[in-house]
Amino acid sequence: MRFALQCYVDEDLHAVFLPKRLLPLFKAGDTIEALTERLWNYAIDTVEQRGDALLEKSRWLVEVGRLGEARAVCEEALRLDPANPQLQQAAAEWEMAGIRAESESISSSATAEKRERLRRAESLVEQAIAQTAADFALWLLRAEIQMYEGRPRQAEDTLRKGWSLIAAAEKSSSINADSPENMETKDFAKLEARFVWALANLIVQQMENDSAGQPQRLDEFERLLQRLESLSVPAANVDYLRGRSLFAQQRWHSARQVLAEASREMDRRSSILGHLHLLLSKSNRRLGLFEQEVSVLRDAIENSRDSASIRLQMADLLRSHGEVSEASEWLEWLPVEDYGDASRLARVTILCEAARPPANRRPHVLEAAIQHAKRCGVPAAEMAFYEADVALLLQKPDEAGRILESLRDAQPDHPEAWVMLALFHARHPDGNGFAQANTILRNAEQHLGPDPSFFRARLIIVVNLPQAEAISALTQLAAEPLASLPSSADLAFELAAAFEHCGQITAAHHWFRMAANHAPINLRYRFESARLLAALGRWPEFENSLIQLGEIEGADGPLGGYLRAVAVIVAREQKILQQKEIQSAHEHLDAAEEARWRWYFVPLARSILLHLEHNREAAGLQREHAEQLAAAAGRTIRDTSPPSQALLGSEVFPVGEWTRDIMSQPLIAFYLDETSLTFVKFDESSGVNSEDAGRTAQLAFAGIDFERITLTSGNSGSAHEQAETRVTAGLRSIVDQVADSKSSISTRVFVVTLASLGLVLVVNTILFERVGPFWGLLILIPGSLITFPVCYICLSWFFQNFL
Numbered sequence: 001m002r003f004a005l006q007c008y009v010d011e012d013l014h015a016v017f018l019p020k021r022l023l024p025l026f027k028a029g030d031t032i033e034a035l036t037e038r039l040w041n042y043a044i045d046t047v048e049q050r051g052d053a054l055l056e057k058s059r060w061l062v063e064v065g066r067l068g069e070a071r072a073v074c075e076e077a078l079r080l081d082p083a084n085p086q087l088q089q090a091a092a093e094w095e096m097a098g099i100r101a102e103s104e105s106i107s108s109s110a111t112a113e114k115r116e117r118l119r120r121a122e123s124l125v126e127q128a129i130a131q132t133a134a135d136f137a138l139w140l141l142r143a144e145i146q147m148y149e150g151r152p153r154q155a156e157d158t159l160r161k162g163w164s165l166i167a168a169a170e171k172s173s174s175i176n177a178d179s180p181e182n183m184e185t186k187d188f189a190k191l192e193a194r195f196v197w198a199l200a201n202l203i204v205q206q207m208e209n210d211s212a213g214q215p216q217r218l219d220e221f222e223r224l225l226q227r228l229e230s231l232s233v234p235a236a237n238v239d240y241l242r243g244r245s246l247f248a249q250q251r252w253h254s255a256r257q258v259l260a261e262a263s264r265e266m267d268r269r270s271s272i273l274g275h276l277h278l279l280l281s282k283s284n285r286r287l288g289l290f291e292q293e294v295s296v297l298r299d300a301i302e303n304s305r306d307s308a309s310i311r312l313q314m315a316d317l318l319r320s321h322g323e324v325s326e327a328s329e330w331l332e333w334l335p336v337e338d339y340g341d342a343s344r345l346a347r348v349t350i351l352c353e354a355a356r357p358p359a360n361r362r363p364h365v366l367e368a369a370i371q372h373a374k375r376c377g378v379p380a381a382e383m384a385f386y387e388a389d390v391a392l393l394l395q396k397p398d399e400a401g402r403i404l405e406s407l408r409d410a411q412p413d414h415p416e417a418w419v420m421l422a423l424f425h426a427r428h429p430d431g432n433g434f435a436q437a438n439t440i441l442r443n444a445e446q447h448l449g450p451d452p453s454f455f456r457a458r459l460i461i462v463v464n465l466p467q468a469e470a471i472s473a474l475t476q477l478a479a480e481p482l483a484s485l486p487s488s489a490d491l492a493f494e495l496a497a498a499f500e501h502c503g504q505i506t507a508a509h510h511w512f513r514m515a516a517n518h519a520p521i522n523l524r525y526r527f528e529s530a531r532l533l534a535a536l537g538r539w540p541e542f543e544n545s546l547i548q549l550g551e552i553e554g555a556d557g558p559l560g561g562y563l564r565a566v567a568v569i570v571a572r573e574q575k576i577l578q579q580k581e582i583q584s585a586h587e588h589l590d591a592a593e594e595a596r597w598r599w600y601f602v603p604l605a606r607s608i609l610l611h612l613e614h615n616r617e618a619a620g621l622q623r624e625h626a627e628q629l630a631a632a633a634g635r636t637i638r639d640t641s642p643p644s645q646a647l648l649g650s651e652v653f654p655v656g657e658w659t660r661d662i663m664s665q666p667l668i669a670f671y672l673d674e675t676s677l678t679f680v681k682f683d684e685s686s687g688v689n690s691e692d693a694g695r696t697a698q699l700a701f702a703g704i705d706f707e708r709i710t711l712t713s714g715n716s717g718s719a720h721e722q723a724e725t726r727v728t729a730g731l732r733s734i735v736d737q738v739a740d741s742k743s744s745i746s747t748r749v750f751v752v753t754l755a756s757l758g759l760v761l762v763v764n765t766i767l768f769e770r771v772g773p774f775w776g777l778l779i780l781i782p783g784s785l786i787t788f789p790v791c792y793i794c795l796s797w798f799f800q801n802f803l
Contacts, residue, residue: 036060051081055090085128089138092128095121096141099148121145134169136162136191140198152206156199163195193231200224200241207248221245236266240276247279250523256283263299274300278313285317293317309341316348324355342376345369346386354393366390381407381414388420400424418444419457426461434461452485456494463498471502478511489518493525505535523549534570543571565589565605572612585609603629 037057044053054077061070071094078087095117125142128135139162146155170188203221228238239262246255259280266273277300284293297317300310315330331349349369353361370386378386384407391400404424408417418440426437438461441454455477462473478495482488496511509532516525530545546567568585586609593602607622 051077051084051087054080055087058090083127083131085131085135085138088124088128089135089141092121092124092141092145095124096144096148118145118149122149133165136166136195139165140194143198143202147202147205152202156202159195159199159202163192163199166191166195189231193228193233196224196227196231197233197241200228204241204244204248207245218245234265234267236262237270237272240266240272240279243276243279243283247283252283256280259283263296274310277310281313281317290317290321309344312341312344312348316344316351319348319352319355322355324352328352342373343378343382346373346378350386350389350393358395361393363394366393381411381417384417385420388424412447415444415448415451415453418448419453422457423460426464434464437461450485452487452491455480455482455485455491459494459498463501467502470498471504474498474502474504474507478507489515489522489525492518493528496528500532505532508532509536539570543567546570562588562601562605565609569605569608569612572609582609582613601626 041057044050044057054073058070058074058077061073074087074090074094078084078091081087099114099117099121122142122145125138125145129138129142132138139158143155143158143162146152146158166188200221203217203224225238225242228241229235239258243255243259243262246258259276263273263276263280266276277296281293281296281300284290284296294314294317297310297314301314311330315327318324318330319327327348331345331352346369349365353366356362367390370383370390373386374383384403388400388403391397391403401424404417404421407414408421411417422437422440422444425440426433438458441457445451445454458477459474462470462477464470465473474495478499482491482495485491492511493515496508496515499505499511500508509529512525512529512532516522516529519525526545526549530542530549533539533542533545544567546563549563551564565585565588568581568588572582586606589602589606589609603622604626607619607626610616610619610622
């Protein structure tokens with residue numbers, strides 16, 4: 001048939017003998033697709049094995065992009081021949097295709113519909129394996145189903161079983177090479193590579209989804225990568241997995257180096273190239289390398305087959321840096337049909353409109369994005385979130401409340417529906433909001449059982465209570481069995497951040513240490529635990545912790561060398577180090593400087609080091625150089641005692657996402673794309689509270705557009721005036737002293753210095769302007785994105801001033 005089709009295309013039907021019964025099928029002016037479909041239908045009507053013919057037609061329909069018809073044809077084939085293992089496998093693949101697409105959705109919790117689809121897919125695969133266990137693709141499919149069901153151990157067992165069958169089949173093939181059954185040889189190396197790749201991918205996925213991970217498996221993971229290399233898997237593909245592992249460990253510098261090299265070497269046609277570029281882009285974002293991130297995305301758009309998704313990433317990046325007009329241009333005429341991309345298109349459109357002053361928002365643009373997402377099949381739960389967000393942007397809070405109530409009633413097995421409804425009620429300033437929110441969360445736990453998202457929502461509510469009540473409530477939360485919840489290390493980290501926010505430094509260090517102990521591969525947790533050792537004056541332990549962090553990152557890398565240099569400086573300050581050790585710190589700083597690393601921190605560290613050596617003139621020159629670099633980057637260098645505390649901020653160790661998927665799938669990339677946010681508490685009267693829990697806070701602000709804070713809050717009248725009094729008046733006198741404070745880039749940040757803690761936190765005061773009121777609340781659910789001071793000021797301001 002293929003030869004006949006080619007002759008038809010070449011207009012040379014005389015080149016092939018066609019039975020007379022087929023001649024009527026060839027009609028002048030037909031497209032090749034129309035003719036092919038006519039031939040398939042003829043074959044289906046005439047052959048005995050109609051099921052096989054229908055399966056082949058289904059595969060052809062997939063090739064031409066007619067997916068809905070393809071699935072219907074496959075189901076028809078299975079009804080005709082329900083015991084056919086090929087048809088069982090094909091039907092299971094269709095079920096999984098829908099689940100894979102749904103995995104891009106925020107509303108992809110284990111709904112009844114999804115559980116039923118997984119159950120059917122698993123049943124079909126088990127039936128097929130019972131008949132033809134030698135079909136290795138079935139074992140891969142079975143493992144994938146088990147992963148989606150949240151059974152990684154069973155998935156690993158399945159992959160290892162399939163891998164062992166390949167080894168047995170290869171051995172049998174070599175023994176019976178001349179038997180008729182082995183006339184068709186198999187490429188066992190390629191088959192093995194698929195299983196080894198799946199195993200390595202499973203391990204790195206567990207690292208990504210659970211920061212506690214399995215650190216003892218890092219050696220095993222590396223052995224799998226070495227096996228892939230021995231099986232002739234391209235080195236760039238192996239480095240992609242290695243880069244993912246480094247990224248999951250929050251080793252941004254190392255991940256960036258590995259991924260950048262893989263990007264240069266990878267085949268431009270590779271299906272993973274697009275994801276590699278996105279991961280490299282995120283690594284650049286962690287390191288504050290905006291221009292490099294833009295460059296990576298432009299290269300990805302030119303070379304990736306999935307350019308629509310990457311264009312969305314570019315638009316979101318520009319939007320997050322305040323370039324709303326340019327971001328909107330990237331969104332126009334974007335050819336998006338896949339509902340995962342359509343959902344993100346709706347999200348980014350909402351964010352762009354939220355960044356505009358209320359008078360300039362375009363309801364027709366918001367409505368068009370919502371309708372397009374609906375046409376592309378975005379799930380109802382997710383659409384409800386978008387519609388509620390739009391209602392709040394257009395100052396219709398009652399409508400938003402009705403949408404969320406309806407969603408909770410219609411889909412009570414969605415944890416996020418309960419959480420969002422609770423936070424929506426918590427923002428009401430009538431005095432009953434917090435109590436009502438807690439009631440909703442208790443009802444949710446009774447209905448669905450314990451869930452990390454419920455714990456996080458309760459934390460958000462707790463940190464908005466008066467300090468004494470907050471400390472008492474935090475103590476009660478800390479007594480709960482966190483270990484029984486998924487991502488317990490992440491919850492411990494967030495609890496620690498809440499304790500620190502309330503001034504309970506000893507308790508905060510305890511929970512930071514608990515998080516670090518449960519997730520030793522997570523460098524961020526270890527860094528925060530080490531940082532509070534300095535706050536508690538435990539200098540020798542602090543020095544050792546920095547050295548260990550530097551060794552993990554690699555002394556030859558810029559971050560590792562820098563941390564070890566800081567350890568020397570701290571030790572020298574505390575008079576626990578001899579002069580001869582100073583030279584090693586200079587060498588580490590030289591290496592970091594050659595790598596052009598982190599703006600002003602290297603010359604700042606060198607200035608402190610030279611000062612300790614009593615070389616004040618050289619120290620002054622290095623300090624001036626550091627201040628120039630800091631000013632160019634929109635930062636302010638602070639003076640603290642001891643001076644080394646200026647070297648320990650989150651800009652040095654970039655703040656990214658700490659946890660994963662509180663709603664089952666990639667919430668982090670979906671909402672905020674790993675931007676770090678932290679807020680300082682504002683006082684009721686003066687606008688700024690410079691004493692929080694007995695700690696002196698030094699505030700230095702850089703590049704905040706205060707007009708946008710009030711203009712985009714969605715308030716009017718007295719509420720607008722109250723917001724301006726509480727926010728603008730308290731900050732303007734300080735910000736006016738900073739260069740570029742009138743910048744049009746609405747996402748510029750200010751630096752908060754907590755001198756006694758030595759903590760520099762990157763702060764974004766316009767969360768709700770960036771993401772819109774409703775998504776702003778949704779972002780606050782996962783402590784994975786933020787530390788808890790952000791919750792206090794964002795929710796306090798939003799709850800009291802939005803309506």
